[in-house]
Amino acid sequence: MLREVSQKRVLPFLGQITRGLSASALPEQVQYDPQTSSAPTPQPAPFSYVPPGRNHLFVPGPVNIHERVLRAMHVPGQNHRDPWFAQFFKDCLEDSKLMYGTKEATPFIFSGTGTGGWEAALCNTLSPGDKVVCFRYGLFSHLWIDMMQRLGLDVQVVDRPWGEGANEDMLEDILRKDTEKKIKAVAVVHNETTTGVTSDIAGCRKAMDAANHPALLLVDGVSSIGALEFRMDEWRVDVAVTGSQKALSLPTGLAFVAASPKALEAMKSAKLKRVYYDFADMLRTNPSGNVPYTPSLAMLYGMRESIKMLREEGMENVFARHHRLGEGARRAVEGWGLKLLCKNPRWRSDSLTVVEVPEGVDSNKIVKTAYAKYDLSLGIGLAQINGKVFRIGHLGNMNELMLVSALAGAEMAMIDAGVPIKPGSGVGKAIEYWHQTSSVIKTRESLVQ
Numbered sequence: 180m181l182r183e184v185s186q187k188r189v190l191p192f193l194g195q196i197t198r199g200l201s202a203s204a205l206p207e208q209v210q211y212d213p214q215t216s217s218a219p220t221p222q223p224a225p226f227s228y229v230p231p232g233r234n235h236l237f238v239p240g241p242v243n244i245h246e247r248v249l250r251a252m253h254v255p256g257q258n259h260r261d262p263w264f265a266q267f268f269k270d271c272l273e274d275s276k277l278m279y280g281t282k283e284a285t286p287f288i289f290s291g292t293g294t295g296g297w298e299a300a301l302c303n304t305l306s307p308g309d310k311v312v313c314f315r316y317g318l319f320s321h322l323w324i325d326m327m328q329r330l331g332l333d334v335q336v337v338d339r340p341w342g343e344g345a346n347e348d349m350l351e352d353i354l355r356k357d358t359e360k361k362i363k364a365v366a367v368v369h370n371e372t373t374t375g376v377t378s379d380i381a382g383c384r385k386a387m388d389a390a391n392h393p394a395l396l397l398v399d400g401v402s403s404i405g406a407l408e409f410r411m412d413e414w415r416v417d418v419a420v421t422g423s424q425k426a427l428s429l430p431t432g433l434a435f436v437a438a439s440p441k442a443l444e445a446m447k448s449a450k451l452k453r454v455y456y457d458f459a460d461m462l463r464t465n466p467s468g469n470v471p472y473t474p475s476l477a478m479l480y481g482m483r484e485s486i487k488m489l490r491e492e493g494m495e496n497v498f499a500r501h502h503r504l505g506e507g508a509r510r511a512v513e514g515w516g517l518k519l520l521c522k523n524p525r526w527r528s529d530s531l532t533v534v535e536v537p538e539g540v541d542s543n544k545i546v547k548t549a550y551a552k553y554d555l556s557l558g559i560g561l562a563q564i565n566g567k568v569f570r571i572g573h574l575g576n577m578n579e580l581m582l583v584s585a586l587a588g589a590e591m592a593m594i595d596a597g598v599p600i601k602p603g604s605g606v607g608k609a610i611e612y613w614h615q616t617s618s619v620i621k622t623r624e625s626l627v628q
Contacts, residue, residue, distance in 0.1 A: 237585040238558040239372045239531040239572035241424040251484035252477045265468025274486045281411040284437040287461050290475050293401035293422030296434035299456035300397050300418040306450035307331040313366040314345040317373030318561045344378035344526040347386040354390035364395040370403035373561045375533030376526045384414045406501045406574040417442040427485045428575035504573040505529035510612045511586045511605030530574040542569045548592040555588035579613045
């Protein structure tokens with residue numbers, strides 16, 4: 180009844196209004212006739228159209244997030260001061276030890292990124308003017324060095340060609356010459372995502388031991404921990420750093436840091452200023468399951484589910500899976516007739532593959548075409564290798580069928596960009612290798628007996 184009354188009152192009123200308007204007074208879209216008008220058709224905003232299917236995300240972080248992790252993160256707002264949180268957070272800290280390969284180190288979880296983890300590693304162990312040795316062989320090692328210098332540390336930079344890793348012989352020589360033991364820390368980026376290079380942390384520790392040097396060993400494991408072999412206790416790493424958006428396959432937002440007993444002892448005399456990333460605040464609150472500031476609860480739920488999945492798979496199997504994925508990608512590059520930026524096999528990363536493009540081809544065109552035509556996200560070349568390489572990430576939540584789609588998309592984008600390769604040449608090599616090395620998924624053995 181109300182609806183009928185409303186219509187009787189409103190509709191005649193609207194009719195009076197429209198009858199009083201001339202045609203020229205009507206809105207422009209009412210007058211528009213595509214047969215007679217030359218007015219341009221309104222265009223949608225750039226990137227506003229979402230195509231069918233899924234975006235194929237193959238950069239070395241952020242990475243693909245498993246549905247189990249997404250579901251675990253789908254939680255309502257909760258109060259971390261309620262009684263349930265203490266045991267939950269203590270379990271989070273204990274669970275995180277798995278990815279470092281440690282029983283002895285003390286883990287910390289900060290809301291932040293791997294860059295925040297870098298700062299935590301430095302500020303909690305060193306003092307202004309302390310001497311640090313750091314190899315530079317890519318953008319991220321360069322940025323960590325920049326942070327050290329801006330914090331007031333005395334950095335001995337050891338430059339290496341981009342495509343190589345930390346040279347253990349050079350490190351041993353530097354440390355042997357430091358007879359007064361002025362060097363307080365050796366800092367190494369384990370997996371340099373600019374270049375697709377994985378340095379040998381065990382080899383760096385051997386070099387330090389051979390020189391009988393007491394320096395701390397600080398390791399950026401942002402794109403290695405949780406994907407590549409990492410044995411914190413065995414290699415006697417003093418501080419290890421990673422981020423949630425890499426091998427843990429979470430959104431960006433958590434910085435994970437683990438500190439050895441030696442690093443915690445160094446903290447007592449460290450004089451670099453620190454506030455948010457102060458281990459002391461964490462050490463005062465974490466043992467009781469508390470935190471010094473509001474945590475990201477949804478991320479912690481996701482973290483626990485992600486580590487649960489790593490535990491179910493088994494870390495040795497995780498390492499083996501990443502090696503198979505990496506080797507398949509390298510076989511594809513060989514099939515394309517192209518070269519890797521990392522020439523020495525001992526340094527080739529299983530987290531990503533960095534591909535050199537032929538002379539005269541701009542790799543940025545390949546990356547842009549992949550996204551524009553095939554909804555494929557590849558990594559651009561960074562800094563001094565921009566335009567010369569593109570990067571294929573294959574860490575975290577990843578299997579062969581996912582990666583083969585990236586290789587197929589990369590092939591098409593390269594052909595579009597003028598790279599003279601034959602369709603299927605790389606994909607075929609990868610498939611051949613993966614088929615030869617495949618095995619039945621755990622718990623599905625009865626289906627193939």
